[in-house]
Every structure is written in C-alpha cells, then in structure tokens.
Amino acid sequence: MSIPRLYLDAPLAEGNEVDAAPGQAHHIGTVLRRSPGDAVRVFNARDGEFEARIEAIRKDRGRFALGPRCRAPGEEPEVRLLLAVLKRDPMDWVVEKATELGATLIQPVVTRRTIAERTKAERLGAVARGAAEQCERLSVPDVRDALPLHRVLDSWDGAPLVVAMERSLAQPLRALPAGRPIALLVGPEGGFEAAELDDLRRRPFVVPAALGPRILRAETAAVAGLAALQAIVGDWV
Template sequence: MSIPRLYLETPLAEGAEVEAAPGQAHHIGTVLRRGAGDAVRVFNARDGEFAARIASIRKDRARFVLEGRVRDAAPEPELRLLVAVLKRDAMDWVVEKATELGATLIQPVVTRRTIAERTKAERLAAIARGAAEQCERLSVPEVRDALPLHRVLDSWDGARLVVAMERSLAAPLRALPPAHPLALLIGPEGGFEAAELDDLRRRPFVVPAALGPRILRAETAAVAGLAALQAIVGDWT
C-alpha cells in the first residue's frame, strides 16, 4: 500500500504536530480509508518532505505528527505557463500535466479567440495540489485568475516568454539558449489573431518558437512545449 503524500503550507519540522489542510481529512479517512497511527508523508517546497503519522482523524479534521525528514528542499528552475483559457476538461488536464512537468506558475489568459473566458483559480489550484502530491514534487505551482493577455503582457517582468506560433518560420525550441526564468505562451484553439501576433512580436521579451510541423491542439501544445523546455533548458538536462 502506497503512503499518501500531503502538501501543507504550514511550517514543518521534526517532532511537530500539524493540522491537516481543508479537505485532506475527508480524503485520507473516507477515500483512502486511513486511520490514526497510519503513515503519511507531508511536504512543501520550503521545508522538504517528512515521514509522519496520523495522530487523530475525524470527518473534517486531522492532525499529523512529523517524524524524520526524508527529502530536503531543493531549488527548481522557474518555468511559467501562460495558456489561453480552454474548456473545463481540457483546462483541468493542462493544469494537471503542467504540474507534473514542473511548471511553477500557471496563468490562464483571455485572447480574442478564447472560447471559454471563465475559470476558477481555486478549483484549478486544487487540481495542481493533487497532481503535485501524486508526482512527488515538493512544490505546487501558483495558479492565478484568468486575465486578458494584453494586461499580462503589459505588467510582464521581462522574463523570456517563448510564444508557440503555428506555421511560423520561427526557430525550433532546441535553438533556445539557457535562460531563467522562462515562460511559455500557448494560444487558443483558433490561434492568435494577427493584431495579437503583431503585439507579441513588438515585445522585447518575446521569443517566437515553432513546435514542429504539425498543428497541435492547445492542450497538446502546452504539454509538448513544457516537456521540450524541460528537456532542453530545464531540470531534465
């Protein structure tokens, strides 16, 4: 039986007793059928990962006693994903896979051809947290509320922003020199409008890039782009 991993923002230290986050008691007790004395792991990016035991559990509350640290905190390359808001199932899938692929920030954006303009950051953050617990990350990506693309670009901090452009003559991702932080922008299913592409090309921090000779669905492009960046300049190298 695998040991459940639980992300906790509260400070973690050997010997401490900590409260479960909202929803974790139900998941541990009702879904996974664990009880007092059973082993769990708790973690965050600041303190690392600790072996722990369930000290007490009931329907909506649980407490854990932390034992020894099993993994130290470690730095991660900053890799951001900006993605045009997709329909619910596709958006959920992108958030889950982006978490598994090491994205540190997920920023949904609204473009002129965006089909679904509404998304709940709180629900997507819960998906990211669950994915981090499953894939053995120590960190959970920040998931932000959806914003118009131009607002995100206007307030950008200057980090290199790789923009996947369909049918473009841009260089492939493998031609990118190493840089951190690094971000990837994926447009909507219908692609960017010409005015949006012109605006992107004027931004000094934007680097156009090609994701191969085929037209990809937006969710496929997000996963393919993140995987390529991790393999070329990220923590897969």
C-alpha cells in the same frame, strides 16, 4: 499499500503536530480509509518532506504528528506557463500535466478567440496540489486567476516568453538560448488574431518558436512545449 503524500503550507519540523488542510481529512479517512497511527508523508517546498503518522482524524478535520525529514528542500528551474483559457476538462488536464512537468507558474489568459473566459483559480489550484502529491514534487505551482493577455504582457518582468506560433517561420525550440526563468505562451484553439501576433512580436521579451510541422491542439501544445523547455533549459538537461 502506498503511503499518501500531503501538501501543507504550514511550517514543518520533526516533532511538530500540524492540522490537515481543508478536504484532506475526508480524502485520507473516507476515500483512502486510513486511521490514526497510519503513515503519511507531509511536504512543502520551503521545509521539505517529512515522515508522519495520523494523530487524529474525523470527517472534516485531521492532525498529523511529524517524524524525521526524508527529503530536503531544493531549487527547481522557474518554468512558467501562460495558456489561453480552455473548457473545464482540457484545462484541468493541462494544469495536472503542467504540474507533473515542473511548471512553477500557471497563468490563464483571455485572448480574442478564447473558448471560455471563466476559470476558478481555487479549483485549478486544487488540481495542481493533487498532481504534486502524486508526482512527488515538493512544490506546487502558483495558479492564478485568468487575465486578459495584454494585461499580463504589460506587467511582464522581462523573462523570455516563448510563444508557440503555428505555421510561422519561427525557430524551433532547440535554438533557444539557455537561461532562466523562461515561460511558454500557448494560444487558443483558433490561434491568435493578427493584431495579437503583431503585439507579441513588438514585445522585446517575446521569442517566437515552432513546435514542429504539425498543428497541435492547445492542450497538446502546452504539454509538448513544457517538455521541450525542460529538456533544453530546465531540470531534464
């Protein structure tokens, strides 16, 4: 039986006891049917990962006793994803896969052809935490509220922003210069409007890029683009 991994933002240290985050007690006790004394692992990016055991568990609360640290914290490349808001199921899927692929920031954006303009950062953050627990990451990406694309661009910090531009003369991703942090922007299913493309090309930090000869769905482009970035300038190098 595998040992559950649980993300906790509380300070972690051997010998401490920490409370379960909201929802964790129900998942551990009711869904996974674990009991006091059973083993778990608790982690975050700041302190690392610790062996632990369930000290107490009820329907809506739990407490863990921390043992020795089994993984020290470490650096990871800063790879960001900006994605035009999708419908709920595809959006959840992209957040899950982006977490598995090492995205450190997930920023939903609203464009002129965005399918859905509403998304809940809290719910998507829970999807990201669950994915981090499953894929053995120590960190959880920062999932933010959706914002209009121009607002995100106006406040951008200057990091290279790779924009997936279909049917363009953009260079393939393998031609990207090395450097971190780096970000990927994927537009809506209908693509960017001409005015949006003109605005993007005027931004000095924007790097137009092609994701191959085929037209990809937005969620496919996000996953393919992140995988390529990790292979070129990330932790797959």
